[in-house]
Amino acid sequence: MSRYFTNRLAKYAVFISASVSFIVLLAIALFIFREGLPAFEQIGILDFLFGTVWRPGQEQYGILAMIVGSVAVTAGALLLAVPLGIACAILLAEVAPFRFRQILRPAVELLVGIPSVVYGLVGLVLLVPAVRELGGPGYSVLAASIVLTAMVLPTIISISEDSIRAVPAVYKEGALALGATHWQTIRRVLLPAARSGIGASIVLGMGRAVGETMAMIMVIGNTIKIPTTPLDPARTLTGNIAVEIGYAAGLHRNALFATGIVLFIFILIINSIAVISLKRGVHAQNIT
Amino acid sequence: MKIKQLVKRSTLMVSVLLAVALALTGCSGGITITEAGSTTVQPLAQDLADAYMAIDDTVAITVAGGGSSVGVASAADGTVDIGAASRELKPSEEGLGLVKHHIASDGIAIVAHPSQNVTGLTTEEVRNIFSGNITNWAEVGGGNATIVVIAREEGSGTRAAFEELVMEDEVITDDAILFPSNGAVRTAVAGDEDSIGFLSFGYIDETVRVFDIDGVEATVENAISGDYPVVRPLYFLTLGEPTGKVADFIDFCLCPDGQAIVAEDYIPTGPTS
Numbered sequence: 001m002s003r004y005f006t007n008r009l010a011k012y013a014v015f016i017s018a019s020v021s022f023i024v025l026l027a028i029a030l031f032i033f034r035e036g037l038p039a040f041e042q043i044g045i046l047d048f049l050f051g052t053v054w055r056p057g058q059e060q061y062g063i064l065a066m067i068v069g070s071v072a073v074t075a076g077a078l079l080l081a082v083p084l085g086i087a088c089a090i091l092l093a094e095v096a097p098f099r100f101r102q103i104l105r106p107a108v109e110l111l112v113g114i115p116s117v118v119y120g121l122v123g124l125v126l127l128v129p130a131v132r133e134l135g136g137p138g139y140s141v142l143a144a145s146i147v148l149t150a151m152v153l154p155t156i157i158s159i160s161e162d163s164i165r166a167v168p169a170v171y172k173e174g175a176l177a178l179g180a181t182h183w184q185t186i187r188r189v190l191l192p193a194a195r196s197g198i199g200a201s202i203v204l205g206m207g208r209a210v211g212e213t214m215a216m217i218m219v220i221g222n223t224i225k226i227p228t229t230p231l232d233p234a235r236t237l238t239g240n241i242a243v244e245i246g247y248a249a250g251l252h253r254n255a256l257f258a259t260g261i262v263l264f265i266f267i268l269i270i271n272s273i274a275v276i277s278l279k280r281g282v283h284a285q286n287i288t
Numbered sequence: 289m290k291i292k293q294l295v296k297r298s299t300l301m302v303s304v305l306l307a308v309a310l311a312l313t314g315c316s317g318g319i320t321i322t323e324a325g326s327t328t329v330q331p332l333a334q335d336l337a338d339a340y341m342a343i344d345d346t347v348a349i350t351v352a353g354g355g356s357s358v359g360v361a362s363a364a365d366g367t368v369d370i371g372a373a374s375r376e377l378k379p380s381e382e383g384l385g386l387v388k389h390h391i392a393s394d395g396i397a398i399v400a401h402p403s404q405n406v407t408g409l410t411t412e413e414v415r416n417i418f419s420g421n422i423t424n425w426a427e428v429g430g431g432n433a434t435i436v437v438i439a440r441e442e443g444s445g446t447r448a449a450f451e452e453l454v455m456e457d458e459v460i461t462d463d464a465i466l467f468p469s470n471g472a473v474r475t476a477v478a479g480d481e482d483s484i485g486f487l488s489f490g491y492i493d494e495t496v497r498v499f500d501i502d503g504v505e506a507t508v509e510n511a512i513s514g515d516y517p518v519v520r521p522l523y524f525l526t527l528g529e530p531t532g533k534v535a536d537f538i539d540f541c542l543c544p545d546g547q548a549i550v551a552e553d554y555i556p557t558g559p560t561s
Contacts (some may be wrong), residue, residue: 055459056442057451102544129479137436137480139465221465222441233465247355247443 023166032264035268036257043251048258056244056252061282063259065226069234070266072227074209076145077152082202084149085156086191092157093164094186105161108161108202111154119217123147129221136231139221147215147231152205159204160186163197164190196277203274213238319533324352325372326445327469328394328488328523333372336391336550341542347533356445360386363525369534371525374445374488376452389524393555395489395511396518399474399496401481405428411517413550414530415454417484420461425482437464438485443540446470447470449520452473474514486518489554510557522554 040048043061063264088108092101128144132138167190175185190200211234221233222243235243241263242258248256302540313391330353334390337349352360356373363371364384374394374467400406406429409417413420416422417435426432439460440447467473477485478495485496489508492498501517510516529537530546540546544561550559 002473054442057448058459124475124479137465137483139476217468222467223463223465225462235466243441243466244443246353246468247357247441247445249357250360252443 009218023226029264032257032260034259035254039251039254039258043255048255049262053228056255058246059269061251061253061255063240063262065199065224066235066237066259067239067262068226069220070210070236070238072141072234073144073148073187073220073236074206076141076230077148077209078202078206080145080149081156081205085153085201085205086160086198088153088157089160089164090186092161092188094182108157110153111150116212116215119147119151120215123215131231134231137221137233139219139233140231141227141234142230144216144220144234147219148209148212151212151215152208153207155208156201159201160194160198163194163201166197167193174268186275194279197265199277200274203277207267207270207274210263210270211238217242237266302501303518318346319348321347321349321370321534321537322352322368323349323372324354324362324368326356326374326522327353328374328445328490329372332392332522332550336541336546339546339549340537343540344536347537355443356448356512357443360525362385363527366527369526370538373523373525374518375448385527386525387529388418389523389526389538389542390521390557392522392550392557393519394505394509394522395508395516395555396446396453396520397487397489397492397506398484398494398499398501398518399477399487400484401477402429402495402497403481404497406499408503410502411454414501415456415458418455418460418464419458419460420463423432433482436480436483437461438473438483439464439466440473441468446486446488450518453520454516508555519555
């Protein structure tokens with residue numbers, strides 16, 4: 001009896017666990033939309049998305065500056081992190097000696113475990129004064145992008161490395177047998193074959209960058225103005241919510257939840273792209 | 289069938305545990321008074337609550353933060369017995385039936401980096417700097433450097449009081465760098481030679497230079513005498529006149545013993561013992 005009982009229990013247990021995560025997601029989405037939609041109604045979707053003035057004290061709610069801020073820091077971070085990350089992935093997968101890899105790979109993975117507030121602190125103490133030397137107040141899109149770069153690198157490196165390693169060995173052997181050098185093989189065979197995984201790693205890194213909050217608040221200055229240079233301060237969508245929710249009431253609070261809806265949709269789109277690009281990769285590999 | 293029994297049994301156990309936990313937390317005093325709101329008031333409210341609970345052990349007072357707007361809203365809808373606000377009520381908040389108890393006052397200091405060689409500003413200069421009309425320290429007698437304006441976020445009681453007392457009809461410039469707490473503003477000002485910011489008196493330390501305003505030094509004495517211009521009230525708010533233990537607690541805060549506790553870090557509103 002007990003064997004079957006355990007079997008059934010295990011089945012129910014995993015089923016319940018799986019349902020819980022789905023229900024939590026559903027509840028969060030419902031809650032955000034319930035709290036945020038009134039803001040869309042009262043402010044107007046276009047005025048909310050494309051308004052440049054955010055002054056809750058005077059009932060003005062436009063989040064364009066925050067959308068630009070989020071996009072700017074994310075783009076800046078990817079500009080730095082993608083070349084670095086892919087280069088590091090190639091090094092780990094193809095070039096580095098075994099022992100070197102044994103040290104580097106865990107070090108990269110350790111980066112993921114560092115709390116974001118620590119990244120923010122290091123950025124605040126080291127980066128902000130350094131950026132100030134270039135001009136402006138130091139709290140800037142540039143400082144935020146550099147901090148984010150460090151935070152998304154592990155994602156890009158580890159997923160890219162795995163996808164390069166997943167390329168069937170016959171591809172590499174074939175290229176080498178045809179007389180291609182190691183670098184030619186990497187560039188013309190391995191990277192194209194692994195591109196869906198590399199693409200997914202970039203998109204997942206993007207998701208992390210858009211969602212980062214604490215480190216951004218500490219180094220970006222939280223100014224409500226569209227940045228015109230990388231040295232200007234700015235504010236991210238996540239920062240907008242975190243900085244103001246403690247004091248918000250009424251329509252202000254609804255507007256912050258509406259900011260959450262915008263973020264939610266951003267992340268949804270980004271994750272869908274990642275899923276699609278990974279699927280396409282699997283499909284392509286099945287054909288060949 | 290076995291599973292049903294198991295579920296029943298574990299539900300029972302959880303309920304018993306919950307009941308015990310509730311009983312344990314509930315039986316300490318008899319009456320619980322809840323307070324929430326302004327983070328500026330929070331440490332003071334905690335000190336006052338501790339002192340009152342030491343006298344009257346039938347009462348447990350819980351103190352929470354949340355911000356002035358939360359204090360107003362939760363007092364008005366009855367979520368808490370006492371709400372705390374570090375600013376005047378807005379027009380939209382009048383008429384909610386809240387009674388204000390002026391338990392203390394707090395000065396707001398205008399601060400800069402310790403290396404700043406400007407020592408004093410007029411209220412008008414401060415207003416023009418924060419509104420973005422004055423952008424270089426040279427315009428107020430300092431070196432040639434762009435002023436970096438650091439302020440609190442929208443909704444902060446300190447910001448609201450600063451706007452009301454200093455800014456009049458002007459708004460704080462969109463170029464201002466914003467941080468969500470007094471402590472973060474202090475850190476930012478201490479780290480940037482060209483910055484200016486504002487802080488609650490309770491947060492002043494040696495890492496920042498404090499400006500004289502209109503020739504008056506920013507001290508508690510000058511704030512009490514009324515010479516220092518940037519002083520705001522700290523309120524306890526109750527829905528209607530307080531009764532019972534809530535009234536006793538507020539009376540304690542306003543009596544000389546309570547005001548002596550206020551005087552440790554803030555500006556008392558009545559005689560102290």
